[in-house]
Amino acid sequence: MNRRIHTFRLLMLLPLLAFFTQAGAQAQYQFQVTKASGKQIVPTPAGGIYYALPKTLFKVRLVLEQVKEIPGPFAAYATKYLGTTDYIKAGKVYYRLLSVKVAPVTVADPAQVFYVRFPEDRSSKEIRKFALRLNSDGVLTGFGPAPEPEKKDSRTSISPKGGSSEMYVFSDYRKRFDMQAGYTRAQKVDTIVRKITIDTVTIKRFLYKTGWVNLTEDQRAEDAAKQIKNIRTSRFNLLTGYQEVNYGKGIRYMDEELQKMEHEYMVLFLGREYRQMVVRSFVFDPEKNALSGKLLQFTDAEGNTQLLNIKVRIVNAMTKVAGEKTTGPDALFYRIPVKAVVSVGNGDHPFYSDTFEVPQLGEVTTVPVREQTHLRLSPKTGALMGIDKQ
Numbered sequence: 001m002n003r004r005i006h007t008f009r010l011l012m013l014l015p016l017l018a019f020f021t022q023a024g025a026q027a028q029y030q031f032q033v034t035k036a037s038g039k040q041i042v043p044t045p046a047g048g049i050y051y052a053l054p055k056t057l058f059k060v061r062l063v064l065e066q067v068k069e070i071p072g073p074f075a076a077y078a079t080k081y082l083g084t085t086d087y088i089k090a091g092k093v094y095y096r097l098l099s100v101k102v103a104p105v106t107v108a109d110p111a112q113v114f115y116v117r118f119p120e121d122r123s124s125k126e127i128r129k130f131a132l133r134l135n136s137d138g139v140l141t142g143f144g145p146a147p148e149p150e151k152k153d154s155r156t157s158i159s160p161k162g163g164s165s166e167m168y169v170f171s172d173y174r175k176r177f178d179m180q181a182g183y184t185r186a187q188k189v190d191t192i193v194r195k196i197t198i199d200t201v202t203i204k205r206f207l208y209k210t211g212w213v214n215l216t217e218d219q220r221a222e223d224a225a226k227q228i229k230n231i232r233t234s235r236f237n238l239l240t241g242y243q244e245v246n247y248g249k250g251i252r253y254m255d256e257e258l259q260k261m262e263h264e265y266m267v268l269f270l271g272r273e274y275r276q277m278v279v280r281s282f283v284f285d286p287e288k289n290a291l292s293g294k295l296l297q298f299t300d301a302e303g304n305t306q307l308l309n310i311k312v313r314i315v316n317a318m319t320k321v322a323g324e325k326t327t328g329p330d331a332l333f334y335r336i337p338v339k340a341v342v343s344v345g346n347g348d349h350p351f352y353s354d355t356f357e358v359p360q361l362g363e364v365t366t367v368p369v370r371e372q373t374h375l376r377l378s379p380k381t382g383a384l385m386g387i388d389k390q
Contacts, residue, residue, distance in 0.1 A: 030120075030329050036113040046118035051132065051140040053335050053382040055109035055360040058342060060282045060310060061101040062296060068093045068274040074221040078269040081225035088271030095298040097308070098277070100344045100352035105283075106380045108137045109360055114333055135379050143332060144374030144388075224265050231262045286312045286340070286358055295344065306346050314361055315339045323363040330369050335382035337362040357381050 036050060071088045072078075078087040116132065133142040196203040215223075235258045237243070238251060247254065282295050291312045300306050316338050327333065337359035343350035359381040367384060369375065374388040 032117045032329055033114050033327050033332055034117070035325065035333075036115050041115055044117060044120070046120050048115055048117040049132065050113055050115050050138065051134055052108035052110075052114070052138050053112040053333065053359070053364065054106050054137070054139045054378075054380060055112070056286075056356065056358050056380075057105045057107055058284045058286070058310070058356070059103045059105055060284060060295060060344060061103070062097065062280045062282075062308065062344075063099040063101075064278045064280070064298065065096045065098055066093065066276050066278050067096065067301070070272045070274070072268045072271040074217070074224060074268045075271060077218065077221035077225075081221055082228075082266075082269050084270075087269060088273070092303075093299070094301045094303070095278070096301070097298075097306075097351060102310075102342055102344065102352060102354060102356075104356050106137075106139075108139050109382075111360075112333070112335075112364060112382075139379050139382070140332070140334075140377055141379045142374070142376050143369055144372075221269070224268050228262060228265045231258050231265070234258060235262075282310075284310050286361065288361055308344060308346060308351075310342065310344050311350075312358065312361075313341045313343070314358075315341060315355065318363050321363045321365065324365045327366040328368075331366045332369060332375070333364055333366055334375075334377055334384045335359045335362055335364055337381040337383050359383070 031048075041048065069088045069092050071091055074081075075087055075089060078084055131144055132140065133144075135141050235255060238254055238258070280296060284293050284295075291314075293310050295308045295310055297305060297307050318336055318338060321336055324333070337357050338361050339355055340358045340361060341353060341355050343353040345351040345353075357380070367375065367387070370389070372389060374386075375384065376386040377383065378385050
């Protein structure tokens with residue numbers, strides 16, 4: 001009877017022994033990962049470290065051409081003396097979008113930072129060894145004792161938050177209307193006739209009085225138009241051999257100088273146009289509840305206001321993946337990233353569009369680790385790239 005009871009007790013204890021043995025074998029590390037909340041972590045003898053998952057920011061570089069139109073001083077007389085209506089009637093400044101460049105930048109995600117509490121050594125015989133691999137930004141790149149050489153991240157660095165601006169001058173603002181600095185006064189000669197009568201003879205005596213008068217704007221414009229006509233006549237005579245002299249290469253030089261003079265007189269009527277390149281840089285941080293943003297507002301050549309926006313559209317939404325906010329012992333958080341189309345433009349026809357990986361728009365879940373488990377995580381997306389068990 002006692003032997004049967006003893007045998008029965010042994011049969012009852014075997015499953016419990018197997019369970020605890022298996023649990024002891026699996027509880028190789030017993031480290032705990034919790035999400036950082038900003039509160040002070042209670043210190044332990046073993047200590048711990050923080051690690052983060054990566055996210056992607058987008059550095060947007062816009063190149064615009066700024067055009068500044070200045071009417072000429074004789075613009076009101078362009079139709080009267082030149083017979084044209086194609087001239088700058090009023091001063092204005094407008095822009096043309098030349099190019100858009102979007103570059104992804106990988107940084108540590110401050111919203112996905114975790115604290116790893118190291119396992120406690122219960123005895124000198126029980127040595128718990130494990131290894132976490134992080135890059136220079138504190139982003140988790142792997143788990144396990146096997147080291148992996150880090151590849152240099154070729155992504156561009158970011159500028160300070162907000163927009164920056166650069167300007168490259170195409171034309172010289174100091175060059176105004178050179179031919180305007182001409183004569184503004186003209187010499188006026190008055191003829192005075194004196195009649196002298198001696199007996200029956202009348203003698204006329206002419207006296208000339210010279211003075212200076214101010215030219216009106218109309219007269220100055222007429223004089224500039226005459227100069228344009230004279231320059232064109234001189235060019236015609238030069239090119240048709242009126243002087244009958246072979247100037248050789250000098251003809252080309254003289255013709256170019258006459259063209260420059262004609263241009264300077266023409267801008268007195270038609271106006272000047274200055275062009276320069278403006279470069280603006282922005283940093284956009286896409287989130288699930290903020291997939292678009294305003295970049296820049298400018299005026300085009302027609303006077304319409306153009307608004308440049310950046311929009312992010314998820315291509316492969318992970319709707320079937322449930323995210324994890326907590327984890328058990330010996331488990332790590334990692335990302336399941338998604339791809340998204342990033343476009344820059346105004347309305348339904350973007351000026352720029354391309355596809356990028358945007359990890360923060362995906363889901364965060366967990367992966368358990370056991371004895372001799374090696375994990376490889378992408379430093380750019382936080383995705384699980386491989387898991388090895390030996």
